[in-house]
Amino acid sequence: MLLAATIGLAATSLQADVIAPGDVVMTEYGEVTESLTGVPGDPARGQAIMVDRGQGNCLACHQVTALDHEPWHGEVGPSLDGVATRWDEAALRGLLVNADTVFPDSIMPAFYKVSGFVRPGDGFTTRPAPADLQPMLAAQDIEDVVAFLMTLTDY
Ligand code: HEC
Incomplete structure (x- = not known):
């Protein structure tokens, strides 16, 4: 019982630190300066x-x-080699949340956005989105991808 209560509490406090897609603060330059999770x-x-x-x-x-x-690297977007020298962490996080702010009408998916779509789909599945739209990537996924992108300093 006590264990369950402790775990419940831990889960709640973890949840509280996650910034929901609708609450993300983006600068006019498309940067998200605050970590989405704090982790x-x-x-x-x-x-x-x-x-x-x-x-x-x-x-x-x-x-x-x-x-x-x-296998299979596409050429639709630019090579990401050296991307950490072109963008800082806040800019990369912003591009992942919603690239549209920096690149209007970008075909790059907005990975952390749940509203404002014309005809929302369910990720890459081609099925229509469920009523309660989930972002394509979770908050921590975004943070982890940003961390990897920050390692791409070489051309
Ligand atoms: C459907 C195609 C598509 C997918 C999938 C996609 N992108 Fe992009 N991305 C683009 C395009 C196109 C651009 C160039 C900006 C524009 O014209 O919209 C871009 C730009 C970028 C940039 C800026 C690059 C630069 O040097 O200017 C980064 C960083 C980036 N993408 C990261 C990612 C990451 C990380 C993922 C996966 C989580 C991803 N993209 C998935 C199409 C895509």
Whole structure:
């Protein structure tokens, strides 16, 4: 009983620190300066999310030399090599939350957005979105991907 109560409490306080998609504060330059979770990103996990075709699926559109061991790098978007020298952490977080602020009408998915879509779909599945729209990536996923992107300093 006591254990369950303690776990419940821990889960609640964890939840409280997560900024919901509707509450994200973005600067006029499309930067999100505050961490979405307060928990430092894990670059290894971020790399896994980026190459996962059902999660980030970043390689569908981007080439990344550091991920050369993965097949199929797309050329729809720019190569992400050296991306950490072009953008800082707040800018990268903002691009993932919603790239539209920096690149109007970008075809890059807004990974942390749940409203304002014309015809929302369910991630990359082509099915219509469920009534309660979930962001394409969870808050910690975004932090982890940002942490990996920050390692991409080489061209
Ligand atoms: C459907 C294609 C698509 C997907 C999927 C996609 N992007 Fe993009 N991304 C783009 C395009 C296109 C641009 C260039 C800006 C524009 O014209 O919209 C871009 C720009 C960027 C930039 C800025 C690059 C620069 O140097 O200017 C970053 C960083 C980025 N994407 C990261 C990601 C990450 C990380 C993922 C996966 C979580 C991802 N993108 C998924 C299409 C995509």
